[in-house]
């Protein structure tokens with residue numbers, strides 16, 4: 029139940045003195061129905077008025093307030109304004125101009141001989157001072173007035189006047205922010221912050237404080253969801269180390285430090301009853317597959333089954349090949365299932381899976397379809413799918429009597445703040461280094477006009493026995509993967525492949541999303557075996573493909589790709605010990621953003637830096653593939669504040685939940701009010717339901 033102290037804030041805005049039902053209906057168009065909504069409707073700017081004594085101190089274009097003496101009235105002539113002639117105290121003339129209905133009743137509003145305190149914007153007209161539609165005040169006008177986001181029929185001044193009773197209604201709430209943080213930041217209390225924001229133009233501290241409140245509420249809610257998940261009964265999987273140790277012994281190299289750390293975090297989670305929900309982030313080539321395999325083997329050691337999902341058939345098959353190779357003679361039974369498997373083969377796989385004759389099932393989304401029953405699924409690994417949403421997670425948890433552990437892997441180096449806000453219920457492991465011996469990919473931007481030079485270079489490259497990729501964008505400019513609805517979307521790749529075949533012959537392979545599965549696999553197999561040296565492709569090769577002998581990547585119309593995507597594509601080369609090159613072919617005219625993107629790609633190989641830049645250039649929606657903005661958007665905190673304050677809010681929320689998980693103590697109680705205030709009621713409900 030919402031604390032009673034919050035009632036005044038959740039009262040209908042129409043009940044405020046001066047609001048009334050008609051006005052309340054208009055406010056509703058701004059999304060304002062309760063007093064709380066009105067208070068969180070913050071000014072986006074201020075209008076300043078300078079009080080002056082004489083027009084001698086005035087400059088054109090400024091808003092001023094001054095006392096004037098009314099001299100005479102002139103009626104409107106033709107389409108011109110009605111004019112009231114006035115003088116300031118020093119005798120400098122000023123014309124007050126009125127158009128339309130404003131021109132009525134001027135004689136009564138500005139009696140000749142009287143003094144008026146007028147306010148308005150100063151203009152020069154035919155060498156004289158003029159003010160159009162000045163306001164008259166009994167005394168001096170306010171020097172600063174808030175400007176609110178408005179809608180028809182609601183002026184900023186009306187909103188400001190309603191703010192007075194609304195601010196009076198703010199109850200005295202116990203502080204939920206850690207006292208030391210409050211002191212360090214010199215933030216005002218909640219009620220004080222609101223009052224400052226609506227009354228003082230320069231209130232950065234108050235703005236930060238309220239943004240922080242919102243972020244803290246968000247992260248507290250996530251922390252509560254995490255806590256509830258920990259309490260849910262999953263399957264504790266304690267590995268024996270038999271398989272993982274044998275695997276590690278057979279490898280010619282050592283785990284990197286962050287592989288070791290991440291694997292430890294993952295197996296640590298899996299040993300708990302609570303179902304793991306962990307995001308493994310690692311740049312392309314950082315070695316996520318091996319970490320996943322160690323986790324899968326741990327599950328198998330503990331007598332459970334593992335599932336390994338890849339986004340495309342191509343990648344799933346590659347994972348199967350990789351796992352087969354890595355496992356060698358180890359006693360682990362692998363199975364494979366994709367949407368292409370039909371009939372008898374599929375039946376056999378399903379039966380083996382249900383009988384527990386398969387230890388690890390690898391495949392596409394098909395492996396979680398309704399008809400697919402596991403004997404005892406203990407761990408699901410989802411590769412390259414940061415879009416694996418909540419509903420998909422729920423579907424997965426229905427695959428077993430107890431929710432399986434879940435490891436989601438992504439090469440999209442999601443910036444920390446974004447991960448916290450969007451994947452707040454997940455724990456995050458990061459692979460921050462690459463396996464040793466890798467050289468950074470040399471990246472060059474080349475104008476398409478120099479295509480002949482590029483082709484000559486490519487010819488030398490192929491003649492040396494090397495392989496190369498040539499990536500083309502989709503026809504409609506999208507580079508959204510293979511789901512484009514336009515049947516001709518792959519046309520640029522098809523045309524380019526034809527041109528390259530004319531020059532280089534049958535060593536050219538072509539893959540794109542419109543190619544039927546088996547045909548695509550055949551092309552891919554030719555490239556992987558080295559039979560084909562040049563692979564022309566749409567972005568279907570974006571993730572996961574691993575051909576170390578391919579050391580040249582050409583990306584055509586590179587300006588049409590997002591940064592994160594370019595980075596992913598570039599990650600296809602530089603996978604062996606040899607030097608690799610990435611050529612970004614650009615078109616004739618580039619937008620400023622496009623220029624910056626390509627420059628960024630040349631300047632750095634750091635996926636996290638690129639992701640941060642992509643976030644700035646394109647916004648979170650595109651980066652996460654959820655174009656609808658505001659899905660996780662904040663109402664009060666802007667992007668800059670999210671970046672600056674969210675990590676602290678997250679730490680603070682975790683700490684509070686660790687100390688007082690039930691939110692029973694004094695600060696916990698205050699935090700409950702905060703959660704209601706920002707409508708994270710569902711999270712509070714978990715406190716009892718848990």
Ligand code: ADP
Pocket residue numbers: 281282283284287310311312313314315316317318439463464572574603
């Ligand atoms: P990604 O994170 O992009 O999925 P992969 O798992 O495909 O990366 O690994 C990239 C390559 O690095 C693979 O060929 C893999 O065998 C190799 N690799 C993984 N871990 C190590 C390591 N610790 N030392 C050397 N090579 C490694």
Ligand code: MG
Pocket residue numbers: 316317411572
């Ligand atoms: Mg991978």
